[in-house]
Amino acid sequence: MPIIRIILTWLLFIPIPIINGFLRDKWYKILVGEFGANIIGFFVLSICFLIYVYAFFGRRLLDFSSAQLLLTGGIWLALTLIFEFSIGLAGGRSWSYMLADYNILKGRLWPLVLIIIFFSPLIIRKLLNFIK
Secondary structure, three states, X not given: OOHHHHXXXXXXXXXXXXXXXXXXXXXXXXXXXXXXXXXXXXXXXHHHHHHHHHHHHHHHHHHOXXXXXXXXXXXXXXXXXXXXXXXXXXXXXXXXXXXXXXXXXXXOOHHHHHHHHHHHHHXXXXXXXXXX
């Protein structure tokens, strides 16, 4: 899979988590509280990302090896982490503030989103194999 396509796919997805975060803070949280908003946000973002991967790559995912798909997910994961921490640091956020989103025991589900991002090409390929 060409690296430019991998990066372009990731770049075009950036608005989705931003919109989801806005909705989580301004709508979901008001309706169901912090913990419920985190759960809804996790599911919405994960489903959106999986649909996006399918829409962008479709059945072409069947043509790639598992290693290539894991490399793709790994690049997306790395780009996401670089983006997240770069924006946070540029915005004056402390490391402790940014790392708080990784505390699953406090209801923060961001690490699960990162797992979905990493495995999404494989997940979609498995679904495609299942329904063919």
